[in-house]
Amino acid sequence: MIKAILTDIEGTTSKISFVHEVLFPYARQHMAEFIKSQYQNEAVTEQIEAIKTQIGDPTASLETIIQTLEHWIDTDKKITPLKALQGMIWKHGYEAKEFTGHVYQDAFDNLTKWQHNGLALYVYSSGSVAAQKLIFGYSDFGDMTALFTGYFDTKIGLKQEAQSYENIIEALPYHATEILFLSDVVAELNAAANAGMQTYQLIRESQPKSQHPNANSFDQITIQP
Numbered sequence: 001m002i003k004a005i006l007t008d009i010e011g012t013t014s015k016i017s018f019v020h021e022v023l024f025p026y027a028r029q030h031m032a033e034f035i036k037s038q039y040q041n042e043a044v045t046e047q048i049e050a051i052k053t054q055i056g057d058p059t060a061s062l063e064t065i066i067q068t069l070e071h072w073i074d075t076d077k078k079i080t081p082l083k084a085l086q087g088m089i090w091k092h093g094y095e096a097k098e099f100t101g102h103v104y105q106d107a108f109d110n111l112t113k114w115q116h117n118g119l120a121l122y123v124y125s126s127g128s129v130a131a132q133k134l135i136f137g138y139s140d141f142g143d144m145t146a147l148f149t150g151y152f153d154t155k156i157g158l159k160q161e162a163q164s165y166e167n168i169i170e171a172l173p174y175h176a177t178e179i180l181f182l183s184d185v186v187a188e189l190n191a192a193a194n195a196g197m198q199t200y201q202l203i204r205e206s207q208p209k210s211q212h213p214n215a216n217s218f219d220q221i222t223i224q225p
């Protein structure tokens with residue numbers, strides 16, 4: 001019996017193009033100015049130090065840090081300090097109403113229904129928890145954050161590793177088989193299944209099917225009572 005839903009964002013609740021054509025370019029455009037103006041802000045300093053550790057250069061200049069971040073954005077790296085900084089930059093965009101968070105109508109409808117029916121809803125995305133709260137907090141449907149009981153990001157582990165899902169199971173009051181993980185990415189679904197979760201693949205665009213149950217929209221997801 002499913003008691004909790006764990007959902008991916010990009011390609012699952014939300015359009016890939018919103019992330020790649022709106023969010024990533026916005027962060028790319030503002031990253032240099034943001035780092036230069038905010039590097040003494042404690043939360044930003046913490047991320048800069050983490051980047052220095054990651055690249056193995058404790059004396060890296062701000063210029064090197066900026067170039068590294070821009071390269072990571074261009075190559076879609078799911079690196080925790082990059083994701084934290086992107087979230088901080090997106091906050092300005094959402095607050096200035098430069099964009100709202102894209103969420104598919106069927107995702108909004110079914111997440112609302114599932115929560116109403118007593119299922120606990122959680123998010124697991126490579127975007128930081130702060131960025132997850134922004135996309136749902138400033139969504140096309142208004143503030144959706146009350147739908148979710150909890151959020152997980154790469155601090156719990158990478159999305160294609162079974163250990164990350166084992167860590168999530170450990171953090172939740174459910175048995176692995178009571179959790180349904182929704183994602184468009186087969187490697188993530190395989191990792192979740194290896195940890196014992198149930199899975200559904202969202203095929204929003206023209207991805208190849210896999211051995212996981214699949215659906216084109218949340219409307220087609222059947223949850224056994």
Ligand SMILES: CSCCC(=O)C(=O)COP(=O)(O)O
Pocket residue numbers: 008009010011019023078083124125126127128131132135159
């Ligand atoms: C929180 S919206 C931005 C998502 C993001 O930064 C990303 O890299 C996509 O990750 P996902 O795990 O949702 O595919």
Ligand SMILES: [Mg+2]
Pocket residue numbers: 008009010011012183184185
């Ligand atoms: Mg995805």
